[in-house]
Amino acid sequence: MIPMWMSELSQRSGLPVATIKFYLREGMLPPGTATGATRAHYDETHLRRLRLIRALVVVAALRLEDVRTILAAVDDESLTLHEVVGAAHTRLSATDASSPASSEARARVDALVRRKRWRLATDSPHREALAKGLDALSSLDQPVSDDLLDEYAAAMGPIARREVGSVVGEAPATATERAVVGTVLLEPVLLTIRRMAHEHVSAGRLGRKS
Amino acid sequence: MIPMWMSELSQRSGLPVATIKFYLREGMLPPGTATGATRAHYDETHLRRLRLIRALVVVAALRLEDVRTILAAVDDESLTLHEVVGAAHTRLSATDASSPASSEARARVDALVRRKRWRLATDSPHREALAKGLDALSSLDQPVSDDLLDEYAAAMGPIARREVGSVVGEAPATATERAVVGTVLLEPVLLTIRRMAHEHVSAGRLGRKS
DNA sequence: CAATATTGGACAGTAACGCTATCTAATGTC
DNA sequence: GACATTAGATAGCGTTACTGTCCAATATTG
Numbered sequence: 001m002i003p004m005w006m007s008e009l010s011q012r013s014g015l016p017v018a019t020i021k022f023y024l025r026e027g028m029l030p031p032g033t034a035t036g037a038t039r040a041h042y043d044e045t046h047l048r049r050l051r052l053i054r055a056l057v058v059v060a061a062l063r064l065e066d067v068r069t070i071l072a073a074v075d076d077e078s079l080t081l082h083e084v085v086g087a088a089h090t091r092l093s094a095t096d097a098s099s100p101a102s103s104e105a106r107a108r109v110d111a112l113v114r115r116k117r118w119r120l121a122t123d124s125p126h127r128e129a130l131a132k133g134l135d136a137l138s139s140l141d142q143p144v145s146d147d148l149l150d151e152y153a154a155a156m157g158p159i160a161r162r163e164v165g166s167v168v169g170e171a172p173a174t175a176t177e178r179a180v181v182g183t184v185l186l187e188p189v190l191l192t193i194r195r196m197a198h199e200h201v202s203a204g205r206l207g208r209k210s
Numbered sequence: 211m212i213p214m215w216m217s218e219l220s221q222r223s224g225l226p227v228a229t230i231k232f233y234l235r236e237g238m239l240p241p242g243t244a245t246g247a248t249r250a251h252y253d254e255t256h257l258r259r260l261r262l263i264r265a266l267v268v269v270a271a272l273r274l275e276d277v278r279t280i281l282a283a284v285d286d287e288s289l290t291l292h293e294v295v296g297a298a299h300t301r302l303s304a305t306d307a308s309s310p311a312s313s314e315a316r317a318r319v320d321a322l323v324r325r326k327r328w329r330l331a332t333d334s335p336h337r338e339a340l341a342k343g344l345d346a347l348s349s350l351d352q353p354v355s356d357d358l359l360d361e362y363a364a365a366m367g368p369i370a371r372r373e374v375g376s377v378v379g380e381a382p383a384t385a386t387e388r389a390v391v392g393t394v395l396l397e398p399v400l401l402t403i404r405r406m407a408h409e410h411v412s413a414g415r416l417g418r419k420s
Numbered sequence: 421c422a423a424t425a426t427t428g429g430a431c432a433g434t435a436a437c438g439c440t441a442t443c444t445a446a447t448g449t450c
Numbered sequence: 451g452a453c454a455t456t457a458g459a460t461a462g463c464g465t466t467a468c469t470g471t472c473c474a475a476t477a478t479t480g
Contacts, residue, residue, distance in 0.1 A: 006427065018469050021428080038427045038475045043417050048350070055346040057467090058306075060213040064467065082412045096268075126406045133399040136269040139261050140391050144399065151372065153404045155365040160407035162361065168415055181350050183408060189343040189354065189400055193362045194400070195299050196336045197370035198326040198393060204293045205378055216456065228440050231457080248446045248456045267438090274438065425478070433470070441462070448455075 003041035006032075013050040014041065020050065026064070028053055028071055052181065060184045066091040070184070074176050081167065084176045085183055086121075092184070095131040101131030108134060116153050159190075213251035214409065216242075223260040230260065236274070238263055238281055270394045276301040280394070284386050291377065294386045295393055296331075302394070304306040305363050311341030318344060318356065369400075 010017045023029040029049055032040035049071075069196045073079060073087035097127045109131045113120050125167065137144050163186065218229045233239040239259055242250035259281075266277045283289060283297035319341045323330050330337065347354050373396065377389045 004422090016469075017427090019467090022468060025429090034428090036427090036476065037475080040428075044336050051349050055350060059343060059346040085408065087411055089409065093402060093405060113406070116410075118406060120406060120409055124406070124409060126402050126409065130399060130402040130406070133269060133395065133402060136265040137391070137395055137399075140258070140387075140395075142388060142391055142395075144396070148372070148403065149399075149403070151369060152400050153407065155369060156400075156404045156407040159361060159365060160404060160411045162358070164408060164411040164415055170418070177350075178352060181347070181352055183405075185343065185347055185350075185352075186354070187404070189340065189347075189359075190362050190366075190404065191397055191401070192303060192336050192340040192343060193359070194341070194366045194370060195303060195393075196323070196328060196330060196334070197363065197366040198374060199299065199330055199334060199336065200326075201370045201374045201410060202295055203329045205374055226440075227456090230440060235458090244457085246447060246456090248458090249448075250457070342430090421480100423479085424478105427476080428474095430473090431471085434468085436467095437465085439463085441460100443460085444458090446456085449453080450451100 003033075003043050004047075005039075005041055009042045009046060009050070011028075012047055013054075015050060015054070023050070023053060026068065028064070028068055049168035052177070055181070055185055059188055062091075062184070070180060074180055079176075081175055081179055085179050088180045088184055090125050092187075093125040095125070095129050095132055101128055101135050105134040107136070108149075112146070112149050112153060115150070116157070213243075214257075215249075215251060219252045219256055219260070222257055223264075225260060225264070233260070233263060236278065238274070238278055252296050262387070265391070265395055269398055271398075272301075272394070276304075278396050280390060285392055286353070289386075291385055291389055295389050298390045298394055302397075303335040305339050305342055306337070311345050312340055315344040318359075322356070322359050322363065325360070326367070379416035 004012070006017055006020065010020055013020070020029065024031060029046060032042040032046065033145075034040045053071070056062045056070065057064065069070055070088045070090050073084045076084070079087070106127065109127050112130075113127070134144050163182055164179075167175055167182065170178055216227055216230065220230055223230070230239065234241060239256060242252040242256065244250045256369055263277055263281070266280065267271045267274070274379070279301050280298045283294045286294070289297070304397070312338050316337065322340075323393070344354050373392055374389075377392065380388055
């Protein structure tokens, strides 16, 4: 590990010193090793952490509070990989509790989970998040059919299996970060590919005036 | 169409009068028909529009500027369905131009598009968005394989075909809104299902300490 | 060894976003 | 005629994510 000073950390990360200091204050970036009252040096792990923060903020569009929670889970060595990923997911799927989903929507979600024989925590935030999504579509007179839900689920099953599989057997130290990064940062990748597919299909079928 | 006053619109939409006035000012909600200098009435279309705005803001987590752009596209009758959906997508995939993606990543995206024989605009914002996503993963030492990209693409193809197909043949008046709503609001639904699948697979394989 | 530059640490300030509140004058309503 | 409601204009507020300034303590350079 070649140590570097604050200025170099700033240059290599492309972030202003003021911003790095801000992340330090917020506890998102661990402090460097002090070499005097007004000096400290940093290493590659700091650079890596900064890149992770920026990726979560810029690419995954997460709020800093969520980034903080996710980093805390990644840093907590007492958690299993499943728990760390769960913590990240919980943040992503967190919804406003003051306007709960309809019981109909929740029943449909539960039915989906049963059909797929998914082992989901009873209080998994995804249930409520999905139910709210269904409600929103319904309130706009565009209910989502169980059929479409099944198609989504069928498409995501193999993908999830592959993604999780690629993490199993990693060295524990990097596995958690790898799992979280993979889970969170692949979301925008998947969505963009869906948009591309939409553009392609739509160009073929909706190009004419309608 | 049964007309209603502002107070009723507020009650039925669940939004404060001040907020509705704000959307009116911003041009996101068309004005009601004036029945005097200090009176106007609204109808179901206003209620529907408010629900659409809230769904885009709350469920799809869009910024108001993006919602404005999308609504303007929906309201513009001179656009084809493909163009309206394209406008929505452009907003969703908009990235910061000041830090462009690497040429390597862009080359890989172009290669993917060629492999899938997708008809994408040369300047489609999705190309840059996807390339940036790949760069972010790479900079964290977790490059995305072409293999995974292909799997994503293979999974999204049929889904896009089905989704676009369900809009073809709709009455033009509602088709654009339907297309946009379907495109944008199904994204969180799809992501949540992916998270559920992850939780399921992960519970089975990562439950132990690692 | 003196002049200059850099750093850590504390704290105040700012820009964008999305509302929210207040005020006024003109109506409706009872 | 008293009271409530509304359109329209404008000002203010709370949150988020930084950004800038200041200071004293070192380093560095000539």
